[in-house]
Amino acid sequence: MLFDTKNRQSVTLEKLGKVPEYLTSSTPKSEFDVWDGEKWVKDVEAENLAKRHKLEGFKQQKLYDATREIAPLQDAIDLDIATEEEERRLIAWKRYRVLVNRIETSTTQEITWPKPPL
Missing domain, CATH: 1.10.287 (Helix Hairpins)
Incomplete structure (x- = not known):
């Protein structure tokens, strides 16, 4: 499962290919997590x-x-x-x-x- 680093929403890719940079396989742990460029951190x-x-x-x-x-x-x-x-x-x-x-x-x-x- 992939997550959008801008809004924490889970994303399903429709086709094979390169994964966009704004997606990560790391799961946010709370609704207050924000992406710091490398990992989710709590705001x-x-x-x-x-x-x-x-x-x-x-x-x-x-x-x-x-x-x-x-x-x-x-x-x-x-x-x-x-x-x-x-x-x-x-x-x-x-x-x-x-x-x-x-x-x-x-x-x-x-x-x-x-x-x-x-």
Whole structure:
């Protein structure tokens, strides 16, 4: 099997002949490998950026989920029809949203996420 050194894609040659220089029989080990002219090497910066983007997406989903829980509880408060349980849940969800929002996804990869309220 051959691989394109520009995009890591596997290539099947249709005819016999000289193998183009941009192809190699060396297999990339990860989606972040780049060809250095002789071998595949991991692009650590690209890998870290992808991890940060994934963590930021996870954080944004948690914030969205919290906001979705908070909205009807806040409506009940605003309309002065909230039960004590709704008031308690609103405070818990707001606290959770603040804690999630404080997490810095660009500087760490090991994150202990707060648990959402029950």
